Amino acid sequence: MATTSVPKEFIAIDVSGQSRPWYKDATGAFRPMPAKAGAIGMLAAGGNYIGGRQPRLLFSQARTPTQVSATGSDPLYVFSFDDVVENATSQTWRILAMPRSAGTGTAYAGKESSSEQTEDYTTAAITSNFPENVFYQQFTVDRAGGWTAVEDIEQGLSTFNGYKILDIAIEENPRSFMTNGTDQVIPTPTPGSGREIIETDPNTIQDVIHAVRSTNLGMAFWYSSTCVSGTWATPGSTDSSAIVTTSTSFVNILDQTVSARTATSPGITAIVQYCGRGEYGGGTALLDNDGASVRVKCRVFGASVSDDCEVKFIGSDHISGNEATATITAGGSGAWFDADDFIYLNSTVGGDDATTARNKIDIHFKMNSAGTAYVYALAGPINYF
Amino acid sequence: MAAKFTQQYHPMYDFEAADDRAYSVRHIADQAASVNNFAAYAGAHKLISEIYPLPAMCLSIDDDTDEHIVKMWAPRRVAGHFTKINFQAGHAKTSGATGNTTWTLYASAQMYSTQGIVTTFDSAYFGVDWASAAIVSSSSTHAVSVATEITLKRRGTGLVWFLLTAQSASSGGANTGRLTTLDVTPAM
Numbered sequence: 001m002a003t004t005s006v007p008k009e010f011i012a013i014d015v016s017g018q019s020r021p022w023y024k025d026a027t028g029a030f031r032p033m034p035a036k037a038g039a040i041g042m043l044a045a046g047g048n049y050i051g052g053r054q055p056r057l058l059f060s061q062a063r064t065p066t067q068v069s070a071t072g073s074d075p076l077y078v079f080s081f082d083d084v085v086e087n088a089t090s091q092t093w094r095i096l097a098m099p100r101s102a103g104t105g106t107a108y109a110g111k112e113s114s115s116e117q118t119e120d121y122t123t124a125a126i127t128s129n130f131p132e133n134v135f136y137q138q139f140t141v142d143r144a145g146g147w148t149a150v151e152d153i154e155q156g157l158s159t160f161n162g163y164k165i166l167d168i169a170i171e172e173n174p175r176s177f178m179t180n181g182t183d184q185v186i187p188t189p190t191p192g193s194g195r196e197i198i199e200t201d202p203n204t205i206q207d208v209i210h211a212v213r214s215t216n217l218g219m220a221f222w223y224s225s226t227c228v229s230g231t232w233a234t235p236g237s238t239d240s241s242a243i244v245t246t247s248t249s250f251v252n253i254l255d256q257t258v259s260a261r262t263a264t265s266p267g268i269t270a271i272v273q274y275c276g277r278g279e280y281g282g283g284t285a286l287l288d289n290d291g292a293s294v295r296v297k298c299r300v301f302g303a304s305v306s307d308d309c310e311v312k313f314i315g316s317d318h319i320s321g322n323e324a325t326a327t328i329t330a331g332g333s334g335a336w337f338d339a340d341d342f343i344y345l346n347s348t349v350g351g352d353d354a355t356t357a358r359n360k361i362d363i364h365f366k367m368n369s370a371g372t373a374y375v376y377a378l379a380g381p382i383n384y385f
Numbered sequence: 386m387a388a389k390f391t392q393q394y395h396p397m398y399d400f401e402a403a404d405d406r407a408y409s410v411r412h413i414a415d416q417a418a419s420v421n422n423f424a425a426y427a428g429a430h431k432l433i434s435e436i437y438p439l440p441a442m443c444l445s446i447d448d449d450t451d452e453h454i455v456k457m458w459a460p461r462r463v464a465g466h467f468t469k470i471n472f473q474a475g476h477a478k479t480s481g482a483t484g485n486t487t488w489t490l491y492a493s494a495q496m497y498s499t500q501g502i503v504t505t506f507d508s509a510y511f512g513v514d515w516a517s518a519a520i521v522s523s524s525s526t527h528a529v530s531v532a533t534e535i536t537l538k539r540r541g542t543g544l545v546w547f548l549l550t551a552q553s554a555s556s557g558g559a560n561t562g563r564l565t566t567l568d569v570t571p572a573m
């Protein structure tokens with residue numbers, strides 16, 4: 001099947017030399033002038049680049065040497081993302097690790113319930129030093145069975161026999177070539193000099209741009225606690241195995257002495273200026289084509305004892321009531337729960353905004369009555385609307 | 386038409402070339418702006434996003450007055466047109482601390498040599514291609530800060546390695562600091 005090569009680097013598209021709106025004829029009159037074919041070539045190259053060369057980072061989790069699990073767990077971390085990018089056919093799982101300090105046999109890290117894993121680590125347990133003993137490994141995870149858009153993928157990373165992982169980063173892989181008719185690609189040859197522009201050229205370009213722009217959206221936040229020996233622990237206080245609360249009023253999950261979102265309260269920051277859709281609408285009403293907003297889906301993995309726990313995600317203050325709540329229902333030992341709504345980031349403010357309008361997501365939680373809740377993981381994929 | 390980046394995306398309608406809805410300069414400009422906008426902004430996917438819940442999971446340092454490494458990450462693939470790195474963090478110093486705490490994020494296109502780096506950070510182990518930016522915790526009141534953009538020293542797409550150091554301005558038991566969040570994003 002024919003393939004199309006993808007430019008290795010992005011070059012900003014400037015069609016000013018290829019597409020001028022008017023020209024002056026011999027009589028001095030201004031007349032409309034069509035685009036040159038060269039403009040199509042530039043758009044095709046740019047469209048293919050953003051479709052093939054700007055894949056997402058789906059999850060990462062780093063620990064300090066004192067926080068890292070020395071024994072391993074299956075799973076160790078859990079995470080969630082939307083798998084809706086047609087061109088993303090595989091992932092690279094990048095791992096920074098330390099020599100094991102416990103365990104015997106073959107140590108390794110891998111995708112939960114899968115044979116995709118790092119190369120075997122067989123060196124016996126030693127006392128290692130940070131940072132001079134860190135080492136790097138990676139492995140590839142293929143999207144088996146072709147592409148089907150699936151939201152809310154739930155996966156895990158596992159470590160075995162003392163594999164000591166400092167950081168995991170899961171990235172979708174870029175594409176050097178894409179398959180015409182299968183991938184979201186603008187096939188070559190694009191119109192060359194002297195060739196007329198036919199209807200399918202601009203429509204194909206438009207289709208690819210729209211597909212990429214509406215699916216290849218990154219994550220606003222992610223987090224995973226450390227699972228212990230395959231069981232989600234119920235510690236008495238916050239540690240690496242859970243964020244714990246018994247509060248019956250909303251408190252910030254990062255600092256439970258904080259109960260309000262302010263410009264400086266603990267929260268996850270994001271840079272999304274110009275990442276909205278449509279023209280700036282202004283005002284506080286959320287319009288479908290209001291370019292002032294970036295939509296974020298919020299998920300939490302947790303467990304609750306005695307009663308339900310509400311986890312509230314609070315977005316930027318450019319929209320009144322910009323909140324979404326996920327309810328961790330009582331019982332069970334850990335499951336994903338979806339928020340009842342989306343939250344919206346403000347694409348009209350820059351990353352250096354220091355007011356309450358800044359793009360900062362505060363997360364609060366509370367028990368509905370006496371009991372204890374455990375937040376193990378969070379996921380916030382940016383979502384097109 | 387110069388390249389536009391800051392025009393936000395809006396869906397475009399189908400059109401027919403050589404008809405009354407010709408493939409106009411406006412269409413081309415809109416499509417070019419959409420591609421440029423995605424490449425620069427919507428496609429600037431986060432590289433690191435971390436939270437450090439209190440009390441046990443906060444990223445805290447002791448009163449070490451040497452600059453020392455507190456965290457390292459596996460490398461991230463960063464597209465070539467991103468020449469800068471944004472570093473944001475939520476942070477505070479401990480109540481009663483007399484000295485500030487400085488958090489410095491280093492980025493390098495070369496994998497650093499960790500040989501010899503034990504506690505005292507030595508930028509020489511990055512070779513020549515490292516760059517950094519710092520956030521200073523100067524108050525016990527929690528703050529959310531944006532560091533000066535890090536300008537990457539490299540050419541073209543490739544892996545970028547990150548590590549975080551901390552340094553206390555004064556020694557003594559109370560001279561500690563903590564992070565609550567850390568977010569890293571590429572930029573043009």
